[in-house]
Amino acid sequence: MMSYKFPDGFLWGGATAANQLEGATRTDGKGWTTADTAQFIADPKKRMAQMLQPMTTKTVEAALNDTKGLYPKRYGIDFYHRYQEDIALFAEMGFKTFRLSISWARILPNGDEEVPNEAGLQFYENVIDELLKYNIEPLVTLSHYEFPLGLSFEQNGWQSRKTIDAFEHYARILFERFKGKVKYWISFNEMNIVMMTGYLSAGLLEDQLSADESLTQAQFTAMHHQLVAAAKATKALHEIDPAAQMGCMIARMENYADTPAPNDVLASVKSDQENFLMMDVLAKGSYPNYAWRLFAEKGAKIDQTKEDQQVLAENMTDFVSLSYYMSGIVGGDETAETSGNLLASKANPFLEKSEWDWQIDPVGLRITLNKMYDRYQKPIFIVENGLGAKDELTNELKVHDGYRINYLREHIEQIGESLQDGVDVMGYTPWGCIDLISASGNEMSKRYGFIYVDQDDVGKGTLNRYRKDSFDWYKKVIASNGQDL
Ligand code: BGP
DSSP states (O other): OOOOOOOTTOEEEEEOOHHHHOOOTTGGGOOOBHHHHHTOOSSHHHHHHHHHSOBOHHHHHHHHHOGGGOOGGGTTTOHHHHHHHHHHHHHHHTOSEEEEEOOHHHHSTTSOOSSOOHHHHHHHHHHHHHHHHTTOEEEEEEESSOOBHHHHHHHOGGGSTHHHHHHHHHHHHHHHHHTTTOOEEEEETTGGGGGTOTTTTTOOBGGGSOTTOOHHHHHHHHHHHHHHHHHHHHHHHHHHOTTOEEEEEEEOOEEEESSSOHHHHHHHHHHHHHHHHHHHHHHHSSOOTTHHHHHHHHTOOOOOOHHHHHHHHHOOOSEEEEEOOOEEEESSOTTSOEEOSTTOEEOOTTSEEOTTOOEEOHHHHHHHHHHHHHHHOSOEEEEEOOOOBOOOOOTTSOOOOHHHHHHHHHHHHHHHHHHHTTOOEEEEOOBTSBOOOOSSSSTTSSBOOSEEEOOOTTSOSOOOEEEOHHHHHHHHHHHTTTSOO
């Protein structure tokens, strides 16, 4: 087996998000967020639709009043009360970094109060201090698939420019408070998915759109406002804590051409452009050449002021980051077989699929890392990757997840290859390092973790934590800095 040289200080760790992890949705003054309502429906297929389709004020209010809808999403895995135990387990694996997100509505329950909620800030400070106790670098996402509902009702989410100011205020509060403690920040999780998750990540309510405005236009407006907000947050971070770094993140989809037919290859190029659009803006400081034709084809306009242009040009992202789970295929016969799920694609005969039909493609990660480094020449942080699978806790309280070890090993090997290609990869945080609630699957049974959490799809279980086989394997990988795979 090849052995790879990972740089000293490579940031091995794991990744999570507040709304899938913490629970305690009404504790210590937290306000409601879109994530609290988006998952009210028990049937995963219908829930998925609700996540992706626009919500109305009425449906959101009905969801909030529906006490029968209390699905475990809203309880997470009770990290809010068990973070010390969980962080001790991360430390035992030797984590150098841990990715968490902060819930905006714990800090500003309505999203835009002047004075922050001290209890919310204190919770995150406790978590961050606990990580630092073990020399684990916190990697903090400011907004991970949730948005304060107060600002949805009052501003229609990211459709309003006032939301840019509210976000900047929220970000400044965090940078002041955690100055010197948090070195790595990410503005928005998978920001390119805002076009699909207008409600969940942009807080858009359909009934609040004006009569002449389409949902697509509202999503493009939200996209532009998020870009400006990300640049403003970068500016604020550099002013408040010059040693800290801001990253931007996309859900990366490596889409191959279906055949060598030039039009299929063109489809693949265009798919890359659409996928990289927001990162191009934040990493290069302005909209790329192809953006204007893309907007015209989608029938959307961007209302960009002189000030926006200046803020974007002067406050570029320090590093780029991505989630990478699978690859897909574009072009060719549109009616051919597709593999299901959020990022549906034609099946690739050369690849195996996960139980959720995600096409497993480690070499695709190397292709993507090379492309991204060619494009940006900035350090790359792989902040999500992993295999969602159904695990079984045996009578001996073990989980034999060799399939997960294989997936991760093959991807880490390709990171090693990419490093040899000269790509600057700064770290790797596999998704859901402790089992948590799935964003799109069946609540708990789609598991990614090194640590098994005893909870089922309807929220029953002891919530006890158990080390899986992958726990010991990953510990060894980190201890050998990627040599012992
Ligand atoms: C990413 C999200 C995460 C996480 C992950 C796995 O898109 O940033 O929040 O959920 O995907 O997805 P799922 O839980 O649907 O398997």
